Amino acid sequence: MRQLKVALAGLGSRGKDTYAVTAKLFPEKMKIVAIADTDAAKVAEVAECYQVPQEYCFHSAEELLAQDKLADVMFITTQDRQHVGHAIPALKKGYDLLLEKPISPDLEECRALVKAAQECGRKVIVCHVLRYTPFYTKLKEILDAGRIGDVVTVMGIENVGYWHQAHSFVRGNWRNSDTTSPMILQKCCHDMDLLLWLTGKTAQSVSSFGSTYLFKPEMAPEGAALRCMDGCAAKAECPFDAEKIYLTNEKTGVERGNTGWPCNILTLHPTLESVREAIQNGPYGRCVYHCDNNVVDHQVVNICMTDGSTISFTMSGFTEQNSRFTKFMGTKGEILADLHENTIQVQKFGKEPEIIDVSKLSDDFSGHAGGDNRMVEEFLDMIREGREPEKSMTTLERSVESHYIALAAEKSRLEGGRIVEMEEIRQNTVI
Ligand SMILES: NC(=O)c1ccc[n+]([C@@H]2O[C@H](COP(=O)([O-])OP(=O)(O)OC[C@H]3O[C@@H](n4cnc5c(N)ncnc54)[C@H](O)[C@@H]3O)[C@@H](O)[C@H]2O)c1
Numbered sequence: 001m002r003q004l005k006v007a008l009a010g011l012g013s014r015g016k017d018t019y020a021v022t023a024k025l026f027p028e029k030m031k032i033v034a035i036a037d038t039d040a041a042k043v044a045e046v047a048e049c050y051q052v053p054q055e056y057c058f059h060s061a062e063e064l065l066a067q068d069k070l071a072d073v074m075f076i077t078t079q080d081r082q083h084v085g086h087a088i089p090a091l092k093k094g095y096d097l098l099l100e101k102p103i104s105p106d107l108e109e110c111r112a113l114v115k116a117a118q119e120c121g122r123k124v125i126v127c128h129v130l131r132y133t134p135f136y137t138k139l140k141e142i143l144d145a146g147r148i149g150d151v152v153t154v155m156g157i158e159n160v161g162y163w164h165q166a167h168s169f170v171r172g173n174w175r176n177s178d179t180t181s182p183m184i185l186q187k188c189c190h191d192m193d194l195l196l197w198l199t200g201k202t203a204q205s206v207s208s209f210g211s212t213y214l215f216k217p218e219m220a221p222e223g224a225a226l227r228c229m230d231g232c233a234a235k236a237e238c239p240f241d242a243e244k245i246y247l248t249n250e251k252t253g254v255e256r257g258n259t260g261w262p263c264n265i266l267t268l269h270p271t272l273e274s275v276r277e278a279i280q281n282g283p284y285g286r287c288v289y290h291c292d293n294n295v296v297d298h299q300v301v302n303i304c305m306t307d308g309s310t311i312s313f314t315m316s317g318f319t320e321q322n323s324r325f326t327k328f329m330g331t332k333g334e335i336l337a338d339l340h341e342n343t344i345q346v347q348k349f350g351k352e353p354e355i356i357d358v359s360k361l362s363d364d365f366s367g368h369a370g371g372d373n374r375m376v377e378e379f380l381d382m383i384r385e386g387r388e389p390e391k392s393m394t395t396l397e398r399s400v401e402s403h404y405i406a407l408a409a410e411k412s413r414l415e416g417g418r419i420v421e422m423e424e425i426r427q428n429t430v431i
Pocket residue numbers: 009010011012013014015036037038039042059060061062077078079080081082100101102127128129173186368
């Protein structure tokens with residue numbers, strides 16, 4: 001079977017550090033032939049690592065898209081509000097797409113992409129990476145087998161993790177919905193997609209509450225400086241202190257040997273000196289109480305499904321772990337699905353519980369619990385074998401539905417928890 005030529009638009013954490021790497025994992029399936037990023041250092045690094053000739057290295061996705069079609073598929077991994085602007089011209093050029101989520105925070109853009117993909121007859125897979133993990137694959141298998149009967153109630157929680165909240169959603173790229181996306185779309189469109197897929201149900205109406213509870217000036221402790229390194233009097237007791245997160249934390253600190261994420265967001269090649277310099281002078285050294293953030297740090301979403309069953313979902317930045325936990329309650333039993341522990345407990349009513357240790361089912365849990373590499377491989381196989389998305393991965397329309405729920409939740413939250421009917425969002429009669 002043929003090796004696919006891949007064009008990469010956006011060489012950040014996802015494009016360079018996650019998806020480019022798969023060219024080394026599956027060399028018989030893909031070759032990176034063209035790349036684009038506005039950051040020349042990233043272009044140079046990827047060009048050298050994957051032997052991309054100079055004439056196929058571009059300074060922007062726009063420049064790449066101005067060329068004739070250079071590859072079989074394009075991976076679009078630019079920032080949230082750029083995706084559709086890059087995806088539609090790529091479809092028109094004849095590329096099939098692997099497209100980072102969220103598609104767009106703008107409903108009209110989501111619709112326009114679906115229309116363009118249909119008109120061009122091209123495939124678009126949105127990177128809902130968790131679907132491809134051993135954990136959620138197993139969970140889906142158990143639910144589809146009817147082991148707990150009909151699912152009537154679901155309770156899901158996304159534990160964002162206190163330092164991840166501070167890194168990405170207070171100091172970092174996704175801190176302000178005016179420039180990126182609302183938190184419930186940016187972080188939780190995965191959860192909305194998973195909940196729809198796992199239950200096989202359709203949402204009817206949504207309500208939501210949430211706010212920025214902590215990360216605002218009036219919550220700053222006494223003596224807090226505007227920057228962590230500027231003699232902050234509250235430093236010792238502050239878990240969000242940049243020195244703790246990026247230098248000394250056992251999992252995330254460069255002093256402890258971590259030169260990957262999140263340190264490599266501060267500086268391309270993290271060293272003790274470059275990370276220290278970044279928190280001394282850059283955005284990641286700002287006090288979490290004094291940033292230009294507006295996205296929520298906690299939000300709860302209630303979803304009523306068309307069959308009368310219900311889902312409650314909570315995202316919270318106030319957690320130690322960065323993981324997900326879901327309880328499914330069915331007519332014949334219940335399931336506790338704990339992604340952090342990598343266990344799924346199936347409890348049929350009146351019987352002994354069965355605990356499935358998912359860590360025994362695979363030896364690759366790298367990158368989103370093993371989802372990143374598997375998703376890319378499935379995408380490549382789907383294109384190489386000429387399969388349709390609905391028969392192999394997921395459709396663009398289904399991904400858009402997860403965005404509709406997230407955007408309905410955001411609308412409800414902004415309107416004090418008003419019930420938003422999904423048809424209002426699908427038909428766009430209210431936004
Ligand atoms: N699927 C997932 O689970 C997942 C996880 C993290 C991030 N994401 C999403 O992936 C996307 C990328 O995230 P990231 O963490 O890699 O961000 P990033 O900021 O590290 O990378 C984005 C890259 O796009 C480049 N860029 C900006 N404008 C460009 C242009 N006009 N042409 C070409 N390149 C341009 C930037 O220089 C940067 O290198 C975001 O939309 C994010 O929400 C998805």
